[in-house]
Amino acid sequence: MDINMIIEGYLQKASILQEAMPKLSLEKTISNNAFAEKRSDWQKDALLAVKRDPAVLEAKVTVKDQSVFNSLMDLEPPKKPTGFQPRNTPEARPRLDFDNKMCMERAALLSLSSTQFSLLLKYVDTLRQQRMSSQKQIECGFCKNNRQPEVWYTTHALKDAKGRVRCPILRSFVCPQCGSTGDRAHTISHCPRRK
The missing domain is CATH 4.10.60.30 (Nanos, RNA-binding domain)
Structure with missing residues (x-):
């Protein structure tokens, strides 16, 4: 998997999303400044989102380079978001939560260094191996x-x-x-x- 392809795909999707945003009724209630502040919060919390992913937490990986592991663990705790607060309408809330999570995941992938990204791929590979071995044990x-x-x-x-x-x-x-x-x-x- 090439990180440049991921970044290009993200930038294309971001430009399409920015073009579509004025068409959405929910976006009309959000000012551009509040959206930019929220986006910067997502980028700050991006690595934390990856660290809190249940799949990453369950992985049993031995890290050879302890300095890389320590750099992942020494990140700042997340700050409380300021600015935009979504309305509590029943139809807007679930969609907004989903969009927030998707933006956080994209920002998380884009903010990773190459070392952190390779470590994440090791986690994914380990999870895949664990899933396949457990699947073989319970399949006839x-x-x-x-x-x-x-x-x-x-x-x-x-x-x-x-x-x-x-x-x-x-x-x-x-x-x-x-x-x-x-x-x-x-x-x-x-x-x-x-x-």
Whole structure:
């Protein structure tokens, strides 16, 4: 992933958003100065938003360069926003919260240094590996390959840590060549007597 592509995409979206803003009825209530102040607050809180992301907090990564890790942790706490305060209308509030979060996420990505960005990518990679390993543990390959519904094959694993068959469908199967069933059950293609 190239940071320049992210920045270019963000700038294009920002220019489109700025053109569309006068058309929005909600934007008419916000002065340009208040919008600029809010944007600067988002940029200040951008890295904090990344740090508070549950995915980043759950990642179990060992950081080799401790100075990079310390620089991420020594940031200032967020300041209370001043200026623009949104109206508490039922239809405007959820959309405004969503827009605030999207702007904070974009600002967070743009404000990261290359070192911080690479550290964030390491977090993402670790989370992806953790998710894939846990997904393999709770998915039965036998049921998945035999087109069972996802609701079924995600309820159990094919084998346990000791290599015993856990899949109830495969456990009930009797190999026609060797007669194995239960803990040592297998299909004909995986039979040890197969030549």
